[in-house]
Amino acid sequence: MTDTPPAKKTLWQAVRPFFQRKVLAMICLGFSCGLTLTLIFDTLSVWLRTVGLSLEVIAFFSLATFAYSLKFVWAPLVDRVPLPILTRLLGHRRGWMLLTQSLVMLGLWLISGLNPQENLALMAAIAVMLGFVGATQDIVVDAWRIESADQDGQGVMATAYAWGARVAPFIAGIVPLILAETLGWGFAYALMAALMGLGLIGTLLAKEGVHTIRVIQYGDLPPHPVTEGLEWGGRILLMVIAASLMGAGLTGNINLFQFTFPSPEAFDAVKSVWTSKQTGIFVQLPAVSVGLGLMFLACVPMPNVPTRPGAYLRQTFVEPIVDFFKRYENLAVLILATICVYRLADFLLNINGAFYVDLGFDLAVIGEVRKIFGVVMTIIGVTAGGLSMTRFGMKFSLITGAVICAGSNLAYAWLATQGDSIPAFSLTLAIDNISGGFAGTVLIAYMSSMISEGFAAPQYALLSSLYALPGKLLASQSGRIVESAAKGADQGGLAAPFLPWLHNLPAVSFTKPAETLGVSREALGAGYMLFFTYTAVIGFVAVVLAVWLIRVGAIKEKGEA
Structure with a gap:
């Protein structure tokens, strides 16, 4: 050792x-x-x-x-x-x-x-x-x-x-x-x-790599085709309901459930609550949570009722999860928390397209910079992440990715003070895409290193879903956070300290959307700045967790025991 x-x-x-x-x-x-x-x-x-x-x-x-x-x-x-x-x-x-x-x-x-x-x-x-x-x-x-x-x-x-x-x-x-x-x-x-x-x-x-299919052990459970078919049918129905609830919560769209309402008026009343910026979060998040719970119930054996479908699910769905927690013991929760938070700050940037428009950029400029320049910068970040891991190791790369990913969000806060400056836009996008490419590549490699060879597909699918779902949940509230912060900025709210940075904005920046929202354009800019600062703070939580993982020995380099 x-x-x-x-x-x-x-x-x-x-x-x-x-x-x-x-x-x-x-x-x-x-x-x-x-x-x-x-x-x-x-x-x-x-x-x-x-x-x-x-x-x-x-x-x-x-x-x-x-x-x-x-x-x-x-x-x-x-x-x-x-x-x-x-x-x-x-x-x-x-x-x-x-x-x-x-x-x-x-x-x-x-x-x-x-x-x-x-x-x-x-x-x-x-x-x-x-x-x-x-x-x-x-x-x-x-x-x-x-x-x-x-x-x-x-x-x-x-x-x-x-x-x-x-x-x-x-x-x-x-x-x-x-x-x-x-x-x-x-x-x-x-x-x-x-x-x-x-x-x-x-x-x-x-x-083809090495892959051994594990034989399902049914023990002394005899086959019962009819009852097994009914059980599988019930589980699949539960999965469909769960997926529909999660989809309605994540997208803010409940059209899938329209047939369950007694009248169009009743559906419209619920839909208005579901899609409202003020009340939507209070029904969408519970819908996703209930959907996740139902999905879990559909995928686990029934307690104290041994069945062949239950044996199948235990060995295909439950055992990969149990294997992960057995191998990492007390560190398992810390590892999962790090995976959840590592790219969370980037998922919250789903409003960037609207942000660019509010700054006053033409759609053609946005498209050219994001699609062409942005992709080149992303490839540079991906390459840098790969070389960092092969030359300096996973520990250095994981912390570096967390730091630059969190710090890059502060570049967007700075961009809010620059208006429709193409050089500032290009620089910000370069910083964000390079850091995102670097961090994303490192996270994929880190998650892959956590996987058991015998459970490669189910364990990695679970981890990749785990790191994506929290971001999708919180991203739906990004616009509400910006608008709420903007409305409070002129009254001395949390975004007010950013107002002095925004007095020299070009006339085109934030003018129309601020009028629509009923705030000053400086206030809307301050709302964006506060939001991007929030995302950076969330990103630095990932830095703390990554350092913690290394301190407790959860990350091993080649040659370390």
């Missing part, structure tokens, strides 16, 4: 691991995952808006991405169920990759042939199907990534994944918009379906 830190690697020693076949495969697979997620909502929402659909209808399509938050539910099935022919020919992981990528290609091709004004319901159904298939692709790609490298190599594979996953939204967010102007949206989506071929190349390049 030794506490001696590993020697710092030379630059070539840090770079050399990136020149491997599996790294190229990982880039292609990451691209495939990122392309799917972007096309089923972000780009699709632009298409829907250009044909005149309402924002309410478009927001409903965000449910297509909700499957990514719940992928831990069916990850055990993906981990365990072999596919006829494909598993024998390609192996367990690669067989699932090929299936999901083929289905994504098919779904995108089907969407390319639809007119949203005439086939909206069918398009929505295909988008939801793509969300489920895309989340399944994520499950199996993450599992293959973890199984294809030892703990010391997780940083390299996480970096390669991030390279592909970060470039894909750039391609899927720009190319279809350009092509749609001349060749139409159908051609654009058909081309995106063809680009999924890069994922197939990644699957063929990948080598």
Whole structure:
């Protein structure tokens, strides 16, 4: 046993691991995952808006991405169920990759042939199907990534994944918009379906890792097909209700429950409370909490009632969780808390698009800086994160990522004082994207290093859902925080100390939105500054937790026992 830190690697020693076949495969697979997620909502929402659909209808399509938050539910099935022919020919992981990528290609091709004004319901159904298939692709790609490298190599594979996953939204967010102007949206989506071929190349390049399917032990429980079918049916129904509640809470949209109301008037009354900025949080958060509770109940065995479905769920869903807590014992809660908080500050920046508009930037400028310059800066951050892990180790990289990620939010507070300055905008975006790329890559590698080889798919799916859900919950309240702070700024509220920094703003900055809100433009700017300061403070909580993890020995470098 030794506490001696590993020697710092030379630059070539840090770079050399990136020149491997599996790294190229990982880039292609990451691209495939990122392309799917972007096309089923972000780009699709632009298409829907250009044909005149309402924002309410478009927001409903965000449910297509909700499957990514719940992928831990069916990850055990993906981990365990072999596919006829494909598993024998390609192996367990690669067989699932090929299936999901083929289905994504098919779904995108089907969407390319639809007119949203005439086939909206069918398009929505295909988008939801793509969300489920895309989340399944994520499950199996993450599992293959973890199984294809030892703990010391997780940083390299996480970096390669991030390279592909970060470039894909750039391609899927720009190319279809350009092509749609001349060749139409159908051609654009058909081309995106063809680009999924890069994922197939990644699957063929990948080598199947070691994966052993554990046999379910039913003991002396005899099969009862009828009662087992009823139990599975009840559990699936409970999952659907739970997912609907969580989706309604996270999106602020309760249209899925419209059929349960006795009259349109009753539905409209509840909807007004549900979507109100003043009252929405008090019903949306409980809805998500109840949904999570129901989802948990649907996935665990019934107490004191042994059944074959219960035995299956115990060994596929409960045992991976128990394994994690057994391995890390008292440190498990601290590790999970760190994962939850590490990127929370970035999730809260979901109002940045509105912030740029309020500052007075043209949409063309926002698009060019975010889509082109921003992607380049993100790739730089991802690369820096990967090199940091391979050269300096996980401890240094985890703390560095937490510090720069939290500090980058203060750059947005500074941007609020600069108005529509393109140099200031570019600098802020560079700081944010570099830090986000760095921290995101490090977090992926850290979570991957926590996983047991026998439970790669379910454990990583659970951790990735865990770190995303709190951010999505709190992000829905970002706008309310800014507006409340702005309304109190002129009366000496918490945002008032920021007012002196905003007296020299350009005339275009915050003027129109401040008039709509009924506050001075300096007050609205102060509201934004206070909000970004809040997010930075939350980010520094992650710094404290990361330092704590290192102090108690929860992070081990190669060569440490």
